[in-house]
Amino acid sequence: MTTKRNSRRFILALIYYLLVIEVLGLPVNTEEVSKCVMDCISHPFDQTGYINESHNSLCRDKGFQVRAHRCVVQDCTVIETFRFINSTNSACGISNIDNRYVLRTTTIAVSVLAAFFLAIRVVSKITGPLSWGADDTLLALSSALAISLSISTIQMIHWGLGRNIWVLTEHQITTFFKFLVVNEYSYLLSLSLIKASILVFFYVSSRTLNFAKLPGGLWATSLSRPHSL
Template identity: 30%
Template sequence: MRSIWVLMLASATISAAQKYRVGDNPACAIPCIMAASKVASCSVIDESCVCPSHEFQEVVEGCTLGSCTFKDALATKNITWTACGYPNNDEYPKTIPARVTLFVLLPTLSFVLRMVVKKAGLSVWGADDTTIVVAYVFILGMTASDYIWASFGAGRNLWTLPERNVTKTFQMLFACQIQYFITLTAIRASILFMYLRIFPSRTFRIVLWATHAFNALVWTAFLLIIVFRCIPVNLSWTFWNGGGSDHCLPIDKLGTVQGVVFIALDVWLLILPATQVWRLNMKKSRKFGVTLMFGMGIFTTAIGIVRLKSISEATKYPLNPT
């Protein structure tokens, strides 16, 4: 009787081990798996040790990213993920309320109110209005791109997606980045044009025009960098499928530099009006209220900080930018 239980246990163990076979992985990943098993003190056929081990997963992922193509690294991750029975989560639905609020409801409400004021003749049309129209158009474009991206697997684990969807994911990421840069640059330009209409000080206006020039220079520089990050350009969305990534600049480092510069510029836009308001001959309480009104631009600063944090988080999971 005891021998029967031993045979049944052995059979179950062999059956479980067959779910994860080292030989199923790309050849470049096998040395990584063997090295990870030593680090984690796990047998490569012992799923009860391999699957719960974050150390094993991290070593394999880091090693395959350095030793394999991105495509093979994804394949290796998918084999382990499937064998261990990890869930295929879809995080996108959870973010829909925040996305709709931040990129549809609030911008649309602000835009409509602005147009109502113009239509009623309460304020004349100016360059600040033209640039905010440009910003609103690109916000809508970014929202549409984000919606299309969701249909290709945004929010899902990249290694679980069909190959076509992986390429589409990087295409949509490329498109969203460009639209994001244009949107924020147009918003800053609109704020600066508004300051030019409000504040008459000649010295201050020179500072505003200098900031305009810097804003345009930053936008041009980062737009060119993001468009030509890879040579040829289409490597930005095809690099994962068999090489060519050596011809691309590291997007995580570029994103961090861009995020820091944009946040600094946003903070500067908050400081500018405060320097003028506190020189006015009015009560401190009113000065504070006026400063707070101009300080509504902190919204874009907050978005920049959140984005910088998300870039930092993304660097921890290079195989899963979605």
């Protein structure tokens, strides 16, 4: 559904831009619009008689949308397309997506909640009858990696997560993917340690003969597919 909606946003921007140039003859800054895009969108406009249609009619015309969309996607580069969309996105009164506030709030809330439960566990180990064990150490290490995960997520939001990609610069996109790599590795290692902590907890809690044979297989599964939890 999101892809279909973004495609429609893209096409509506094309329609308005074309209307301004060909019909109204108003001056438009074309520095960010490549020759490929200009040639591509002008062809269906000239060949199908859209020059007599109004702005609103062009915005609603699915036939023109399909022709323009197909041509730009097939003949022009991704960067050319993104630059064009960025310069014409306000064409038919369309606003860009910006979910940074929601993502940032969710990330902080989840991080605070995780820290709260970790603090409860630490306090229970200090004040309770049970001593600090290997499972607690593994959980503490996973929490340290979770901090890295939260920080990298916040940085990803800063560099473009939650926004349309065509409003970002090449530097922002490159930096975003660098933090994405950090985020993925932090998630992978943190989840592996959490699984290891659970296995150690069960192993220590119940050392029966039958159960003692189980962790070997679970260890292999945990370390080979940490994303399966």
